[in-house]
Amino acid sequence: xxxxxxxxxxxxxxxxxxxxxxxxxxxxxxxxxxxxxxxxxxxxxxxxxxxxxxxxxxxxxxxxxxxxxxxxxxxxxxxxxxxxxxxxxxxxxxxxxxxxxxxxxxxxxxxxx
Numbered sequence: 001x002x003x004x005x006x007x008x009x010x011x012x013x014x015x016x017x018x019x020x021x022x023x024x025x026x027x028x029x030x031x032x033x034x035x036x037x038x039x040x041x042x043x044x045x046x047x048x049x050x051x052x053x054x055x056x057x058x059x060x061x062x063x064x065x066x067x068x069x070x071x072x073x074x075x076x077x078x079x080x081x082x083x084x085x086x087x088x089x090x091x092x093x094x095x096x097x098x099x100x101x102x103x104x105x106x107x108x109x110x111x112x113x
Contacts, residue, residue, distance in 0.1 A: 043067045 013019065030037065046064055048057050060068070082091040086106035099106050 039067070043071050047071060 042062070046055075046060065047068060050068070078091070081095055082093070083095055084090065085092055085100035085103060085105055086107065087100060088103040090100060090102035092107070093101060097107055098109070
């Protein structure tokens, strides 16, 4: 999917279209109410504070603890489904990808059997 978007943008830029206009065509419509995005941003901020070690005991309420647990689970699932490229470290399109969309490096797969 990303490779298709990249090729389309490259064609548009080669045709003289400006970068901002080419990128504007990629913007996705939000499918959830704004509150969901605000809550996700809040959880990302709390996770950053936690990673810095700047969180006091009792700082989080139960909903935030549940939200951080869901965030951790989603990140682990994403990491399983999109392992890093062995060449550049970028997340691969999926765990079966044969090449990296970022660096174009070929992914060597072990054969079963």
